[in-house]
Amino acid sequence: MAADSGKKPSANGGKAPAPNKASDSGGIAKRLPRIALMFLLALLYRQLQAPPPKIPGTPGGPPVTSPRIRLQDGRHLAYHESGVPKDQAKHKIIFVHGFDSCRYDVLRVSPELAQELGIYLLSFDRPGYGESDPHPGRTVKSIALDIEQLADAMELGPKFYLTGFSMGGEIMWSCLKYIPHRLAGVAILGPVGNYWWSGFPANVSREAWNVQVAQDKWAVGVAHHAPWLTYWWNTQKLFPASSVISFNPAIMSQEDMAVIPKFAYRSYAYQSRQQGEHESLHRDMMVGFGKWSWSPLELEDPFPGGEGKVHLWHGAEDLIVPVGLSRYISQRLPWVRYHELPTAGHLFPIADGMPDVILKSLLLGDDE
Template sequence: MEQVRGRDTWTDSGVSYAGDPLVSSTTTSFESGETFKEQALGFVMAWCEILMELGRGFRDILRQNLVNDDSYVVRKLRGPCSKVSKRLSFLNHFLPEDRDPLHAWSVVFFVFILALAAISVDPNREAVAPVVKVRKHPPSASRVLLPDGRYMAYREQGVSAETARFSLVAPHSFLSSRLAGLPGVKASLLEEYGVRLVTYDLPGFGESDPHPNRSLNSSAMDILHLVNAVNVSDKFWLLCHSSGCIHAWASLRYIPERIAGAAMLAPTVSPYDPQMTKEEMKRTWEKWLPRRKMMYSLARRFPKLLAFFYRKSFLPEKHDEIEKLLSFSLGKKDKLLVEEPEFEEFWQRDVEESVRQGNIYPFIEEAVLQVSNWGFGIKELHVQKNCQTRGLLLWLKSLYSQEECELAGFLGLTHIWQGLDDRVVPPSMMEYVERVLPEAVIHKLPNEGHFSYFYFCDQCHKHMFATLFGTPQGPVEPPEETTFEEDKEVKEEVLQVSV
């Protein structure tokens, strides 16, 4: 039989049938087929085609069910979309005539997003600042026992209680503690004016015990019990900054007879105050970042949800930038100030003291107090005559006699310093206070921000003290204790002579 030459006969399952050399199917496939790289590329291309077909299928389903004229979505959005497209139709004149506006503007929007993302990446940005951990400090505060059994932590600066010419009591702001007071105030300045500065921790902050039912009324009563416990027998002054001023407003309302006056720096009022005009409210809200607006809305309507955000923000293991922590933007002078090492060290220590109990609920209570119904309006502090006019005879008598009339409101002095570049407490809040409380003395500060006139500003502190207390007279001289001893010695001599 003639031998068959040439190509191998057919193979099946890797087994050759006939042919001289025995060649495996694997070898044959690599010799005649594609490489592994080409096979992988083909596999990827095939999957891309499958995904494209799947996308076309979804698109067809959406068109048939949602984008047709009878769908619910089209019926609801057809009117608003047509109005918007008509208002923006003038922009189509900037496009070439042969371009579909929908396709062209989609491309423009996509390119805009890519450009915005590219601009936000700064290759020349400086290295990230070193991470600073939140430290824990041993207790260091003096404490007084309040009538309800709670302990309140406080701190004293300046002259002693016996030699104080003026007593200043300072409630602190939101993420702060008794350590704040008047940041960076010189001991020599307190001595020069004879000032005793008393600061304290709000309930649940620092080393003060929490209050089970906090309100602005209870806050004013806490201040009253504190000054009595630390031997402030005469009238005292209030000093407050930012959100700490809500407790000062409450004190002016509920214990006005004990207060000589108030010094307020960028004082907060409720952004939901019903006495604010729509224009004042609008100019207040538009200065805030979206996250800050959301926090105020949650505190007003869903305060329990604040626990999730505050726990992540205020109880971390590491310090964060002040702007990110409190969700606000800063003006030019404030940005320069917060970059100073002195401010950063002071701020971090104050934050560490405020969160030392690890309890988030006092912060939630404080936020709710800012936006809730205070139980009084700032307009009630306006000085006005309160006459007994019940009955015709009393009314006629009050017209000719002052005996049946008494002055209502806060009768002391109120000084307010407001930076016009403040983006945390907008100047519109100050304008509202100026409208409803015309007797308040407003000091408008051009180019000043929220912190720049309060933190580590010696000239500012001197100007404030000079405005409040006039010419410095130093501390009061303590009473001489030798008079009683001399009288005692004279009496003993007289007795000896008589004997």
């Protein structure tokens, strides 16, 4: 007879213990909030990320149809030449386009004036626009250095004239800061201003700020305080985003409405955003309204010997870029020749005859 092992039979007949279903379901229930939070964070992160740019000349990107130069870091800038041939020019001018524009949006100087004064105009797509490669690391300084490299690659000589409109006008301050030794003269047209530049009295920046429509206050504020939200803010549907991006007519003055067809119905307008809105429009906002380490109000006269002039033009009825900041800058910098157009809005540089007026003032010193 077998010896008794002393073990008592288990209650379930020797089978493995049954799982505690109540305990498992309780553990899952405790983890659900954490899982849901992780899911929502992943979803939010995806919503905040801009799609990659469509780089010109690569599979899926726009074709390259214009001549381009290669910069030192390997990026390309596409350019466009107008006016008289470069080898016949007496005055060589680089033009810097504004927001939502491209290399073809250059001052339309009359053929007669171009011939009379020997004007050669070189315009280019800023990084992320048109057929120029994007520059995710773009800064206030980098665009000025891009312009200097463009001038050297195109053999414009030791000095050249420079003019820029709107966002391109704001870039003129960067060029006056970083490459003043290369400039023969500068025309700044309706320049975007940064409300956080140091040196502005609170009432000046506040009054300019309040000229904006409410949706632009939000869009500009996001670009400055939370640039990582800029893509989401301007693509979400919950709140109105930038009025400039959405073509809100509320920001058009009476004179702007008269000339807007020239801008709105350009056959090449699609090129401005063809790489994606983030690398062109949104990055413009992030840099232009970002945190600058210096202010135009700190600049010194780039032409102390009178060998050149800086002209600042602004429309008094500009509802896109408030005139108040330009007025104050011109008062603080006595070497800036200020031209305020009493009935003009933002688009005055494309009004009939204005390109000739602007360039004659720049090249000959004539007043408007």
